[in-house]
Amino acid sequence: MRRSLRxxxxxxxxxxxVSLLNSSYGQPVGPIPxxxxxxxxxxxxxxxxxxxxxxxxxxxxxxxxxxRRGDEPIIIEPRKSDPSVWQQMEAxxxxxxxxxxxxxxxxxxxxxxxxxxxxxxxIVTAWxxxxxxxxxxxxxxxxxxxxxxxxxxxxxxxxLQPQNDVxxxxxxxxxxxxxxxxxQNVIVGIIDTGIDFCHKDFRTxxxxxxxxxxxxxxxxxxxxxxxxxxxxxxxxREWTKSQIEAALPSCPAASSISQVDSDGHGTxxxxxxxxxxxxxxxxxxxxxxxxxxxxxxxxxxGCTDSxxxxxxxxxxxxxxxxxKPAVINLSLGGHWDPHDGTGALDRSLDALLGSGGRAIxxxxxxxxxxxxxxxxxxxxxxxxxxxxxxxSGFFYQFYGTDVFDFWYPGAANFCVTIISPRxxxxxxxxxxxxxxxxxxxxxxxxxxGVYLWNSVTGPYSFNGDREVVFWVDGPGYGAANDAxxxxxxxxxxxxxxxxxxxxxxxxxxxxxxxxxxxxxMTVGSPGTATKILTVGAYTTKRQWTDKCGRGWMTSETxxxxxxxxxxGPTRDGRIKPDIAAPGTVIASVxxxxxxxxxxxxxxxxxxxxxxxxxYWIMAGTSMATxxxxxxxxxxxxQNPNLSWSEIKSIVQSNARTDSFTGTTPNNTWGAGKLRVTxxxxxxxxxxxxxxxxxxxxxxxxxxxxxxxxADVVEFVRVSEVVEPGDVLELDxxxxxxxxxxxxxxxxxxxxxxxxQPGVILGARGQSEGKVLLALIGRVPxxxxxENGPIRPGDLLTSSSKPGYALRxxxxxxxxxxxxxxxxxxxxxxxxxxxxxxxx
Numbered sequence: 110m111r112r113s114l115r116x117x118x119x120x121x122x123x124x125x126x127v128s129l130l131n132s133s134y135g136q137p138v139g140p141i142p143x144x145x146x147x148x149x150x151x152x153x154x155x156x157x158x159x160x161x162x163x164x165x166x167x168x169x170x171x172x173x174x175x176x177r178r179g180d181e182p183i184i185i186e187p188r189k190s191d192p193s194v195w196q197q198m199e200a201x202x203x204x205x206x207x208x209x210x211x212x213x214x215x216x217x218x219x220x221x222x223x224x225x226x227x228x229x230x231x232i233v234t235a236w237x238x239x240x241x242x243x244x245x246x247x248x249x250x251x252x253x254x255x256x257x258x259x260x261x262x263x264x265x266x267x268x269l270q271p272q273n274d275v276x277x278x279x280x281x282x283x284x285x286x287x288x289x290x291x292x293q294n295v296i297v298g299i300i301d302t303g304i305d306f307c308h309k310d311f312r313t314x315x316x317x318x319x320x321x322x323x324x325x326x327x328x329x330x331x332x333x334x335x336x337x338x339x340x341x342x343x344x345x346r347e348w349t350k351s352q353i354e355a356a357l358p359s360c361p362a363a364s365s366i367s368q369v370d371s372d373g374h375g376t377x378x379x380x381x382x383x384x385x386x387x388x389x390x391x392x393x394x395x396x397x398x399x400x401x402x403x404x405x406x407x408x409x410x411g412c413t414d415s416x417x418x419x420x421x422x423x424x425x426x427x428x429x430x431x432x433k434p435a436v437i438n439l440s441l442g443g444h445w446d447p448h449d450g451t452g453a454l455d456r457s458l459d460a461l462l463g464s465g466g467r468a469i470x471x472x473x474x475x476x477x478x479x480x481x482x483x484x485x486x487x488x489x490x491x492x493x494x495x496x497x498x499x500x501s502g503f504f505y506q507f508y509g510t511d512v513f514d515f516w517y518p519g520a521a522n523f524c525v526t527i528i529s530p531r532x533x534x535x536x537x538x539x540x541x542x543x544x545x546x547x548x549x550x551x552x553x554x555x556x557x558g559v560y561l562w563n564s565v566t567g568p569y570s571f572n573g574d575r576e577v578v579f580w581v582d583g584p585g586y587g588a589a590n591d592a593x594x595x596x597x598x599x600x601x602x603x604x605x606x607x608x609x610x611x612x613x614x615x616x617x618x619x620x621x622x623x624x625x626x627x628x629x630m631t632v633g634s635p636g637t638a639t640k641i642l643t644v645g646a647y648t649t650k651r652q653w654t655d656k657c658g659r660g661w662m663t664s665e666t667x668x669x670x671x672x673x674x675x676x677g678p679t680r681d682g683r684i685k686p687d688i689a690a691p692g693t694v695i696a697s698v699x700x701x702x703x704x705x706x707x708x709x710x711x712x713x714x715x716x717x718x719x720x721x722x723x724y725w726i727m728a729g730t731s732m733a734t735x736x737x738x739x740x741x742x743x744x745x746x747q748n749p750n751l752s753w754s755e756i757k758s759i760v761q762s763n764a765r766t767d768s769f770t771g772t773t774p775n776n777t778w779g780a781g782k783l784r785v786t787x788x789x790x791x792x793x794x795x796x797x798x799x800x801x802x803x804x805x806x807x808x809x810x811x812x813x814x815x816x817x818x819a820d821v822v823e824f825v826r827v828s829e830v831v832e833p834g835d836v837l838e839l840d841x842x843x844x845x846x847x848x849x850x851x852x853x854x855x856x857x858x859x860x861x862x863x864x865q866p867g868v869i870l871g872a873r874g875q876s877e878g879k880v881l882l883a884l885i886g887r888v889p890x891x892x893x894x895e896n897g898p899i900r901p902g903d904l905l906t907s908s909s910k911p912g913y914a915l916r917x918x919x920x921x922x923x924x925x926x927x928x929x930x931x932x933x934x935x936x937x938x939x940x941x942x943x944x945x946x947x948x
Contacts, residue, residue, distance in 0.1 A: 142246065142251060142252060142253040142254060142566060142570055143242075143246050143253070143254040143566060144254065144255050144256040145543075145562040145565070145576075145578050146174055146256045147203070147205065147242060147246075147254055147255075147256050148565065148566070149545075150165065150167065150203060150239050150242065151239055151242055151243045151246070153165050153239075154239035154240065154243070155243070164201065164238065164239060164240065165239055166200065166201075167200035167201060167202070167203055167239070168200045174203065174204065174256045174257055174258055174259065174413065175203070175204030175236070175257040175259070175411070175413035175414075175415060175416070176200040176202065176203050176204065178200050178201060178202070179201070179202070201238055202224070202236040202237060202238055203236060203237060203238075203239070203242065203256070203257075204234070204235075204236045204256075204257035204413055204414075204415045205234075205235055205236065205237060205242065205254050205255065205256065205257060205415070206232065206233070206234055206235075206254075206255040206256075206257055206414060206415055206418065206453040206454075206457065207232070207233045207234075207235060207245065207251060207253070207254050207255075208231055208232055208233075208251075208252045208253045208254075208255075208453070208456075208570070208571075209231040209232075209233065209250055209251060209252060210231070210250045210251070210252050211231060211250060212228075212230070212231060213250070214248065214249075214250030214251065215228065215233065217248055217250065218233065218235065218245070221237075221241050221244055221245065222241060223235045223236070223237045223241055223245070224236050224237070224343060226342060226415060226418075226419045227415075227418055227419045227422040227423075227457075229418070229422060229457055229460045229461060230460050231252075232418075232453075232456065232457045232460055234257070234415040234418050234419055234457075235415075236415075242254070252570050253453075253569075253570045253571070255414070255452075255453035257413040257414045257415040257416075258413060258414050258443065258445045259411065259412065259413050259443075260412050260413065260414065260417065260441045260442060260443045261441065261442070261443055262301075262302070262372075262374050262409065262440065262441055262731065275649045275650045275691075276649045276650070276690075276691030276695060276736060277395060277396070277397060277736070279649045279691055279782075280397070280690065280691070280736060280740060280782075280783045280784060280785055281784050281785050281786065282397050282739070282740060282743065282785050284787070285743050285785060285786075285787060286395075286399070288787060290743050290746055290747060290787065291398060291399050291400035291401075291743070291746075292383060292397075292398025292399065292400050292401030292739065292742040292743055292746055293400045293401070293746055294402075294433055294746065294749075295398065295401045295402065295433060295434050295435070295436070295742040295745045295746050295749070296324065296401065296402045296403070296404055296424070296427070296428045296431070296433050296434070296435040296436075297379075297382050297383045297398060297401045297402070297403055297404075297435070297436055297437075297438065297738060297739065297742050298403075298404045298405075298406070298420075298421070298424035298425075298428075298435055298436065298437040298438065299375055299378055299379045299382070299403065299404070299405045299406065299437075299438050299735075300406045300408055300412075300416075300417055300420040300421065300424075300437065300438070300439055300441070301374055301375030301378055301379075301405070301406075301407070301408070301409065301438075301440060301441070302370050302371075302372040302373070302374045302375035302376075302407060302409040302410075303326075303328065303368055303369060303370035303371075303372070303375045303376070303405065303407035303409075303700075304323065304326065304368075304370055304375050304376050304379050304403070304405040304407070304700075305369075305370050305376045305698065305699075305700035305701050305702065306321060306323050306326065306353050306356070306357075306360075306366065306368075306405075307357065307360035307361050307701060308376065308380075308384075308388070308698050308700070308701070308723070309387055309388045309723075310380055310384035310385050310386060310387055310388055310394075310396075310698050311323055311379065311383075311384065311385075311403060311698075312357065313385075313387075319354065319357050319358070320354060321350055321353045321354050321357060322383070322385075322400075322401070322402055322403055323350065323353055323402075323403045323404070323405060324349075324350045324402050324403065324404050324427065324431075325339075325347060325348070325349055325350065325404045325405070325427055326347065326348045326353065326366070326368050326404075326405045326406075326407070327339055327345055327346070327347045327404075327405070327406045327407070327420065327423060328345055328346050328347075328367070328368040328407040329344065329345040329406065329407060329408045329412075329416050329419070329420065330345070330407055330408065330409070330410065330411060331345060331346050331367065331368075332344060332345070332346075334346060334367045335365050335366070335367060336348055336352075336366075336367075339423060341426075342419065342423070346367070346368070348366050348368070352365070352366065353366065361701045368407055369700075369702040370407070370700040370702055370703075371700070371702040371703060371704070372409065372700075372703070373699060373700040373702075373703040373725070373727075374409075374440070374727070374731065375405065375407065375409075375700075376697075376698050376699070376700035377695075377697045377698055377699070377700075377725070377727050377732070378438055378440050378697075378731060378732070378734070378735045379396075379403060379405065379698065379735070380394070380396055380697035380698030380724075380735075381396050381397065381695055381697045381732060381735035381736055381739065382396055382397055382398060382401075382438055382735035382736070382738045382739035382742070383396050383397070383398050383399065383401045383403050383735075383739060383742070384396040384399065384697060384698050385399035385400065386399065388698075388719075388723045388724070389719070389723070389724075394696050394697060394698070394724050396697070396735070396739055397735070397736055397738075397739020397740050397742065397743065397785075398739040398740075398742035398743055398746075401739070401742045402433070404423075404424045404427055404428075404435075406420035406423065406424065408420055409441075412441065414453060414454040414457075417439065417441070417454060417458075417635070418454065418457045418458065421437050421458055421461055421469065422461060424437055425437075425461055425467055428466075428467075433466075433749070434465075434466035434467065434745040434749040434750075434751075435466070435467060435468075435745075436467075436468040436469070436470060436738050436741040436742050436745060437468070437469045437470070437738070438470055438734055438735050438738040439469060439470065439471040439472065439635060439641075439734070440471075440472045440729075440730070440731035440732075440734045440735065441471075441472065441731075442471065442472055442474055442633035442634055442635060442636055443615070443633050443634060444481065444514065444613040444614070444615050444633045444634070445512075445514055445615050445634075446514070446633070446634035446637065447516050447569065447572055447574065447576070447680060448516075448611070448613070448630060448632075448633075448634070448637050448679055448680040449572055449637065449679055449680040449681035450637055450638050450639045450679065450681065450683070450830075451569070451571035451572040452634050452637070454634050454635050454638075455634055455635050455637055455638035455639070455641075456571065456638075458635050458638055458640075458641060459638050459639055459640045459641070462640045462641075462752075462753040464752075465749075465750040465751060465752045465755075466745065466749050466750055466751065467753065468642065468738075468741050468745070468751075468753055468756050469635075469638075469640070469641045469642070469753075470641070470642045470643075470644060470734055470735075470737045470738040470741060471635050471636045471638070471641045471642070471643050471644070471734065472636060472643075472644060472729070472730035472731050472733070472734045473632045473633075473636050473643050473644055473645045473646075473674060473675040473676075473685065473686040473730045473733075474631055474632055474633040474636060474674075474675030474730060475673040475674070475675060475729050475730055475731075476628070476631040476633075476673070476675050477628055477631055477645075477670075477671070477672065477673050477674045477675045477676050477777075478628060478672045478673050479620050479628065479631065480620040480621050480622075480623075480626035480627055480628055481613055481614040481619070481620055481621070481628075481631055482611065482612070482613055482621070482626070482627055482628065482629055482630045482631055483495045483515075483611070483612045483613075483621040483625040483626050483627070484609065484610070484611050484612075484625060484627065484629070484630070485601060485609070485610050485625050486607075486608070486609045487523070487601065487602075487603035487607060487608065487609075487610070488603065488607045489603055489604075489605065489606060489607050490602075490603060490604070491602070491603045491607070492600065492601070492602050492603075493600070493601045493610070493625060494598050494599075494600050495598070495599040495600075495601065495612065495621060495625045495626075496596050496597065496598050496599070496621070496622045496625075497511065497513075497596070497597055497599075497614070497619055497620065497621050497622060497626075498595070498596055498597075498619075498620075498622065499511055499530075499581075499592055499593070499594055499595060499596075499597055499619070500594055501591065501594040511580060511581055511592070511597070511614070511616075511619050512578075512579070512580040512614075512615040512616060513578070513579045513580070513599065513612050513613065513614055513615060514576065514577075514578055514612060514613050514615050515576070515577035515578075515579070515599075515601075515610055515611065515612035515613075516574050516575065516576055516577070516610070516611055516612070516680065517574065517575050517577070517608055517609065517610040517611075518573075518574055518575070518606070518608040518609070519568035519569075519572075519573040519574050519575050520606055520608075521540075521575070521603060521605065521606035521607070521608040522539055522540045522603075522604050522605040522606065523539075523540070523563075523575070523577070523601050523602065523603055523604065523608075523610055524536070524537035524538065524539040524540075524563075524601075524602045524604045525537060525538050525539075525561060525563055525577055525579070525599060525600065525601055525602075526538070526598075526599075526600040526602070527559050527561060527579060527581070527597065527598070527599060527600075528597065528598040528600060529554055529556035529557060529593055529595075529597060530556060530593045530594070530595025530596055530597060531555070531556055531593065531595075533554035533555065533556050535551060535552045535554065535559040535561060536561060536600075537600075537602060538561045538562075538563045539563060539604060540563050540564045540575055541563065541564060541565060541567075542563055542565065543560075543561060543562040543563060543565050544559060544560070544561045545560050545561075546558030546559055546560060546582065555593075556592060556593035557581040557582060557583060557592030557593055558581065558582040558583070558592075559579070559580075559581055560578070560579065560580050560581075560582070561577075561578075561579050562576075562577065562578040562579075563575070563577050564576055564577065572681075577610075577612075579599065581597065596622075599612070611630060611680050613630075628676055629676055629677070629678070629776070630676070630677065630678065630679070630680060631675040631676050632675045632676065632677050632679065632685045632686060633675065636675075636685060636686065637679045637680075637685065639683070639830050639832075640753045640754075641753075642687050642688065642737060642741070642753075642756065642757055642760060643685050643686040643687045643688075643779070644686055644687070644688055644689065644690050644692075644730060644733045644734045644736075644737045644783075645670065645671075645674040645675065645676075645686040645688070645689040645690075645692075645730060645733065645777065645778065645779065646670070646671040646673070646674045646689060646690065646691070646692025646693060646728075646729065646730045646732065646733035647668065647669060647670050647671055647674070647689045647690070647691060647692065647693065647733075647769070647778075647782060648663075648665040648666060648667055648668065648669055648670075648671055648691075648693035648694075649667065649668070649691045649693070650667070650693075650694060651663050651665060651667060651694075653694070653696075653718065653726065655714060655715050655716065655717060655718065656706075656708060656714065656717045656718060656719060656720050656722075657708035657709050657714055657715075659709075659715065661715060663693065663694060665693045665694075668767070668769050669769050670689065670769065670777055670778060671692060671693045671728075671730075673729070673730075674686075674689070674692070674730055674733075674777070675730065676776050676777055677776035677777075678776050682891070682910075682912070682913075682939070683832050684774045684775070684776055684779065684832065684833070684834065684941070685776065685779070686776075686778075686779040687757060687760070687761060687779040687780065688737060688760055688761060688764060688778075688779045688780055688781070688782075688783050689733065689770075689777075689778045689779060689781065689782055689783065690733040690734070690736040690737045690740075690782070690783040691732070691733060691736055691783075692728065692729060692730055692731070692732040692733030692734075692736070693728050693732075694726055694727075694728045695726065695727055695728065695732035695736075696718055696724050696725070696726055697724065697725070697727065697732075698723070698724060699717060699719075699722055699723055699724055699725040701722070703722075703725075706722050706725075713725065736783060737760070737783055740760070740783055740785040741756055741760070743785050744756060744759060744760075744785070744788065747787070747788040748788060754879075754880070758866075758881065759786075759788070760780070760783070761774070761779070761780035761781075761833070761864065761865065762780075762864075762865045762866060763784050763785070763786045764779070764780035764781030764782060764783065764784055764865070765781050765782040765783075765784040766778075766781040766782070767781075767782070770782065772889070772933070772941075772943060773864070773865075773889070774833060774834065774864050774889060774941060775941060780833075780864065780865065821866075821867060821868045821870065821883070821884045821885050821886055822863040822866040822867075822868070822869055822870070822881040822882055822883050822884060823869070823870040823881070823882060823884060824869075824879040824880070824881060824882075825837075825846075825847050825859075825879055825880060825881075825882045826845055826846045826847065826879050827840075827846060827847050827848060827879065827880050828840045828842070828843045828846040828847070828848050829848050829849065831847075831848075831849055831862050831880055831912065832862060833862050833863060833864035833889065834861065834862060834864060834888075834889050834890055834891040834912075834941055835849050835861065835862045835891060835912035836849065836850040836858065836860075836861055836890065836891065836907050836908075836912050836913060836914050836928060837849060837850060837858075837859050837860055837861065837862060837882060837912075838850040838851065838855050838857035838858045838859055838907065839857040839859055841857065847859055847880075847882070849911040849912035850907035850908075850911065850912060850913075851907075851911055852907065852908075852909055853896075853906070853907060853908050853909050853915065853922075854906050854907065854917070854919075854922040854923065854926045855906070855907040855926060856925045856926050858906065858907045858926055858927075858928050859882065860882045860883050860884065860928060860946060861882070861883050861888050861890045861914075861928060861929070861944065861946065862880050862881065862882060862883070863881040863882065863883045863888055864888060864889045866881050866883070867886060869881065870884075883946045884946065885946050886945070886946055887932065887943055887944070887945055887946075888929075888943070888944055888946055889941050889942070889943055889944070890905070890914050890928075890929070890941065890942060890943075890944040891912055891913045891914065891939070891940075891941055892905065892908075892913060892914045892915065892931075892935050892939070892940060892941070892942050892944075893908050893910050893913045893914070893915050893935075893938065893939050894915075894916075894935055894936065894937060894938055894939070895908060895909065895910065895915055895938070896908070896915040896916045896917075896918060897916055897918070898916075898934065898935060898936050899915075899916045899931050899933075899934060899935040899942065900916075900931065900934050901931055901932055901933060901934060902930060902931065903916045903917070903930070903931045904916070904917040904923060904927050904929075904930055904931075905917060905927070905928055905929050905930065905931055905944060906922075906923060906926045906927055906928060907926065907928070910939075913939065914928060914929075914944070916931070927947060928944070928946070928947070929944040929945050929946045929947045930944065930945045930947055931943075931944055932944060932945055
């Protein structure tokens with residue numbers, strides 16, 4: 110991700126139900142498996158048809174969620190579009206992500222006339238009219254309907270130095286390059302702002318032998334011009350390798366291929382992951398997998414969840430038809446999401462990773478130094494006043510000012526009240542209720558109009574938790590109105606049951622105040638998905654000279670985590686990010702379509718490195734992600750059948766640690782710094798555990814050996830998703846399987862999921878559907894201090910928190926329930942400590 114608050118591209122991951130209609134329409138009757146924004150669309154459409162005889166014009170929702178006019182996407186950039194222009198436009202379809210109970214319900218969607226995009230098991234991307242949406246929510250067999258939120262790229266606008274000349278060697282990739290491991294026959298997929306297909310770093314040969322390493326380009330943002338939509342889709346334009354190569358001789362002039370990357374983000378990302386550096390003598394800025402094939406999907410501006418899902422499905426489909434493995438780079442994300450892997454985007458992308466030879470790598474985010482997350486743990490009757498400051502002039506056209514998304518346990522009833530800077534109060538609004546300023550006069554205060562939605566449709570289908578959505582608009586809502594500047598309060602009252610509430614500032618431009626605001630859980634979606642490899646950023650260089658001869662420097666510390674790199678854990682307690690890679694200032698390919706590069710006054714000139722405008726600087730977890738994606742491509746070249754879990758295990762077990770990373774895994778670094786490696790060639794299966802091959806002298810094993818590891822492990826089957834550090838127990842409901850330990854002092858407890866195994870017992874290639882369980886040795890373990898602080902030497906057992914260990918202080922209960930001995934202290938409530946496994 111790139112980071113920027115004021116300049117370049119800022120596409121918002123947000124949804125707001127603002128209407129200019131005067132409505133008296135009440136709340137829906139009964140639970141509806143649908144996002145708040147979609148429920149608003151349905152009710153307003155019904156009202157519009159009653160009062161005017163015409164359907165609702167969806168243009169007012171553009172810039173918040175995906176809307177279309179027929180097959181044409183409507184692209185509105187907040188703070189950049191003139192309201193007098195967009196108010197004259199029309200939109201009649203809304204993009205949705207539908208989860209079905211079973212695949213048989215798909216025919217019903219077709220019969221309704223829904224325009225279907227991707228079908229991934231029971232998950233379907235589609236765009237529908239409001240009337241069709243109303244009918245779908247009444248269909249038997251529909252589990253949930255999600256809005257397709259807009260996602261964003263985040264620019265880090267600091268004046269920093271080039272990095273690929275340093276960053277690629279820092280990952281050990283150059284060692285693999287010298288062994289002819291350069292990504293051959295592997296596809297790197299880029300879903301981003303497009304690609305400069307003319308750039309020399311993406312092609313080979315010359316003259317009549319000129320060839321492109323780009324196999325396909327799909328521009329999702331256009332609906333006119335040359336080309337056709339890809340097979341199976343009805344929008345965008347696709348170009349093949351042969352069409353790209355036919356256009357190369359005319360470069361850099363305009364060609365029959367209309368796709369351009371005027372933003373430059375996608376081209377830069379492609380260069381870091383798969384550029385060959387051939388534009389400069391010596392290949393100074395060579396990427397991680399310089400001989401990999403490339404498929405580029407342009408989804409910005411206006412990129413939504415469904416665009417990403419369609420793009421990923423498209424790339425993997427092309428890879429399968431070509432018989433090649435593929436890794437997809439997602440240097441994007443946002444925070445309208447439960448942050449526990451159950452959001453529509455997370456679930457859809459995870460569903461695409463069911464077979465070997467596929468991987469997705471995503472950016473952690475750039476809010477690691479921003480208090481965009483708030484958390485409060487409340488006892489029954491407890492109260493938390495969560496505050497944020499709304500500055501003057503912070504208004505966003507189309508969707509209001511501040512948008513916040515909160516989640517709390519489904520068994521609880523948390524009532525929420527909004528208090529404006531001058532003391533105007535809206536609420537309390539308890540579970541199952543809502544306030545909408547265009548419906549409820551008491552929500553339309555002189556300080557701003559409040560929308561407050563508290564789990565109106567009941568607990569979310571996929572995690573059982575309740576969602577609270579709050580945003581504030583200027584009084585009366587007008588294109589130039591702003592809400593009252595000052596301190597706003599979100600008062601949360603645990604009216605029944607206790608529990609924890611977590612919330613996020615969706616736009617990432619606003620922050621919560623202490624004591625509830627913090628920088629934890631700032632990893633966004635899709636980085637919170639279970640099967641995706643999520644990447645943080647660290648620094649490998651600090652200064653550089655631009656094309657104009659000017660020197661620049663950053664305040665970041667060499668080899669330290671980048672100050673902006675987002676932190677974990679996920680809301681359900683998983684460690685994120687999974688790994689960290691170079692990302693603070695990266696030199697990579699500059700798209701020919703980027704402007705402002707002239708010396709000395711060009712706005713981008715400080716970032717440009719070469720006089721011919723071929724390379725430039727960017728920073729962010731967006732830049733760390735392609736380093737990792739390219740590294741995964743090097744692994745897939747060596748073993749094209751690696752599963753997502755094997756890739757994650759290899760990446761994490763070979764991670765480099767030092768004084769900056771501290772004990773890993775942790776929620777800043779994941780397993781540590783990216784270090785790609787040559788995989789040992791497979792040995793003939795003789796049934797022996799270890800042996801020496803006469804011809805090569807290699808030590809072979811039917812398992813594997815990692816000299817950096819500290820434990821002996823074996824593969825075990827699990828009945829649910831687990832991660833390194835989880836305490837496991839036997840699953841009594843599914844013989845032969847393991848699950849997260851469920852209760853304190855469990856006599857079913859079996860061990861801990863390994864993080865960096867030393868010796869893996871068992872046959873190779875048998876890890877799909879399995880995890881590595883530590884049998885003996887030192888291993889990081891998730892622990893809780895619910896039974897008191899943990900000190901080195903304390904015996905550990907399972908706790909009431911699934912997957913966590915606690916201090917064992919009752920000898921009778923401990924018999925048969927011990928998993929190990931603590932090697933480190935834990936004073937806080939939860940954390941990860943080192944443990945000695947005891948069997």
